[in-house]
Amino acid sequence: MPYLGSEDVVKELKKALCNPHIQADRLRYRNVIQRVIRMPGVQEYIQQPILNGLRDKASYVRRVAVLGCAKMHNLHGDSEVDGALVNELYSLLRDQDPIVVVNCLRSLEEILKLEGGVVINKPIAHHLLNRMSKLDQWGQAEVLNFLLRYQPRSEEELFDILNLLDSFLKSSSPGVVMGATKLFLILAKKFPHVQTDVLVRVKGPLLAACSSESRELCFVALCHVRQILHSLPGHFSSHYKKFFCSYSEPHYIKLQKVEVLCELVNDENVQQVLEELRGYCTDVSADFAQAAIFAIGGIARTYTDQCVQILTELLGLRQEHITTVVVQTFRDLVWLCPQCTEAVCQALPGCEENIQDSEGKQALIWLLGVHGERIPNAPYVLEDFVENVKSETFPAVKMELLTALLRLFLSRPAECQDMLGRLLYYCIEEEKDMAVRDRGLFYYRLLLVGIDEVKRILCSPKSDPTLGLLEDPAERPVNSWASDFNTLVPVYGKAHWATISKCQGAERCGPELPKTSSFAASGPLIPEDNKEREQELPDSGALMLVPNRQLTADYFEKTWLSLKVAHQQVLPWRGEFHPDTLQMALQVVNIQTIAMSRAGTRPWKAYLSAQDDTGCLFLTELLLEPENSEMQISVKQNEARTETLNSFISVLETVIGTIEEIKS
């Protein structure tokens, strides 16, 4: 704000505030209140004008004054709640001007935040309900939200309220309609038929929003449609055409629509929906095509035959990005629906030519291993993979290959024995990846024990249809999400929301917080003061470390050697050292540990990596020399930017400092 700072301005404003005629000009009054409010040192001058403003004749002044109370309260910070002011505000709920009424609610909510917000008792609730029609759409939406906390005493009262609210379900504003729907769902939580009835009535407005010209509104509406579908799977089935994607829509809307289509499918529309989804599979955008194929795979759990046929036809296109996803879908499908194994096995031959990526190869190799006895050329396909194992870049593929070949060896020993030997030899003698080598050694020793033991260990069940039931939980009751309706939760998705609210830290500790219990379980690793420290990190530079950017050790090493040290620093360190604690703490701030020496080694070393949201990499070496009781930090950065470097180092320092504090 430009108003902070100059002494003269402060003086000027003080003068203005003491002037009893200030309210002669509404605009000037508003402006003074709005601006002064953030300024230090003028609080004592504000109080009187605001209190006068609450009783002003002009509704415009009252509106500003009512919100001014909240500003004043927040500015004082820890000041106690002024009971007289609160009473005055409660009485202003009866004001003639609808905006003053809504502002009173907002203001009370802020002032009484620590006590749980504004109290909606019966007289207030009924007064608000009666004033609803006088409010504009913003006021209505807000009041509907406040009414959520009112508990009607009796059933009779409840239905009276619902009757009064009925007209708002027909409002032309989506915000009001959704607000009213939520209130219905919450108030009628003991009457499932009323809830269902409301959801039927909101269908029209939601569908209209889904085909709205505004993409953003469309997206939000689609998220809510999905939410409803979780409880009432058949709810939108007859409107499936509304969720067909159109050419010009952005990607994120198409993906939502595909999800919705996947969820509303039933006996009557399955044919048309699959037809439509098949069209998407050949879309020019590979991402969208793959999403559509996964969606068909999801539908295949219920309508197996039709879907497998479509997927098989897609293999005929011989497109890399399609084949890989189809094979992955097949893998998941045979696990859940064993009845389609035969069809899948017939479709597989020939696929190997069109798969290049790791995920696709793993899926294909798994299928060949588990169901190899039904695929005539399975050993020959695997043989190709064994031949080329030296040039294979993904260790996961090699591991999968080992297991698959051993499995196939059990059912077709004659064809596999030779190449199994070659593969084991390669893995044990030449392979550099430890995990692959260990796996090879493990299988080798297992074979030494005897073939019966191998069978006992490797021939696990080939499918598990019960998993499907676990995976898509039965219809969730409406009440489980009613309180999330018309909020950001369905938009982010429940899982993402949980992580967001977790990140929001201790001051908002909700029921989601125990998610961090994995840390808490292993001792007091992240005490409360650590969290606070994290939030007190300096603000210089916009540093945002991205989570889960695990680099491979190879890549780390290459990058490390190619870069110069950008920063070097020595921190004092005394006492013992617990590498695990440090690793855990670093993880919390999104710094990954690439490698570190065992506890007790001297000198102790660790290599860390982190990446911020612009893609800038930070590679760090920690060197602890207990003799000198100091820790040496060297940081390398792939883009030279000092301000982010500094903030990264301060993050690191904070973490290390905290760890040391815990111990001492």
Place this chain on the structure above:
Amino acid sequence: MISQFFILSSKGDPLIYKDFRGDSGGRDVAELFYRKLTGLPGDESPVVMVTTGGRRHHDGRHFIHIRHSSLYLVVTTSENVSPFSLLELLSRLATLLGDYCGSLGEGTISRNVALVYELLDEVLDYGYVQTTSTEMLRNFIQTEAVVSKPFSLFDLSSVGLFGAETQQSKVAPSSAASRPVLSSRSDQSQKNEVFLDVVERLSVLIASNGSLLKVDVQGEIRLKSFLPSGSEMRIGLTEEFCVGKSELRGYGPGIRVDEVSFHSSVNLDEFESHRILRLQPPQGELTVMRYQLSDDLPSPLPFRLFPSVQWDRGSGRTTLEPKPRPVSLNVRLHLPLPRGVVSLSQELSSPEQKAELAEGALRWDLPRVQGGSQLSGLFQMDVPGPPGPPSHGLSTSAPPLGLGPASLSFELPRHTCSGLQVRFLRLAFRPCGNANPHKWVRHLSHSDAYVIRI
């Protein structure tokens, strides 16, 4: 509760920035938003984004934005608010800014920064919406809008003339409605105009065998009034207008829509009996009525396309024959082609027309097409065949992956797909000392997605 509001240009430059609560980290939030937006992975939605990370000030801040005429209108909030209300507020703000500044765009916003801030001051206080009604706001807004070019009725250079059913039988240029509603207080003479548009968006999906898979019409009656507020007007709709599947009116097939919603200020006393809407519109833009219609369209489709594809060993002929019923403007036919098309030759029904290859797709633009005419385009292309012998019953004559579906975009002036017409627009208001106000009634259909599978 809103913490900040800002407007960014399409390139990410902040044009307007307003902080309502002083609890945020400052202007770099706008930059952070743009960085997040451009760095988003493809499968995540940009509509609602959250900031996380170690920084105190930006933590847990939600960005909610809309894109409107290539500007980003963004609000940030740290509470779990109703996304519907916020998006509605943003689009209302966009309309409001459009009303005050003429049309919304980078240029108009940067010319009217003072006006925009003044408006924001009135609309939002401490992050709470106060009012968005043009009527209430006009009492407080002092700044005049700066318009780039003076409006002239004779500025007929722009394309897209819509006929207007007025007693003067004049034609207004399409830009006539895009001027500030409340500017030029002195210049009263030009102000008495009212524009009533019936706009329909059509989304259609036609299967390769010509059968109709999906028809969806989203209609709106939009009013833009320059009249003094409080003047009453009556809008008469076609009498055979039926709502819902069961209602029956008149003798003919009637005009049927599935669902209708009206603006809250519309008086529906005469709607049941005579299909007349009464309202006292405020100045500015207002959506009087919205309606939807799906599946059975009373009239035949406005546009047919007869595609035929012959494909033989990597080279193919595609014939497209679009055939519009009414006059259509700005027709664009878009046909994605398989990857790796090496040569393309075209033969179009008239030599002036031209189709071009852009971004892996064929684009055929027709600025104006007469109703009832039939066009034809013959395209011949070669695609290097996929390596390896074809198998799985795929014959060589099947078109390769990536051809089609064809999509059309067009505008149909003076045509509504549902058949809804405005019979009359009567004003009860008689301005003193002025001529009759000009009333412009326009009907327009345009395509949202008109897709024909091949």
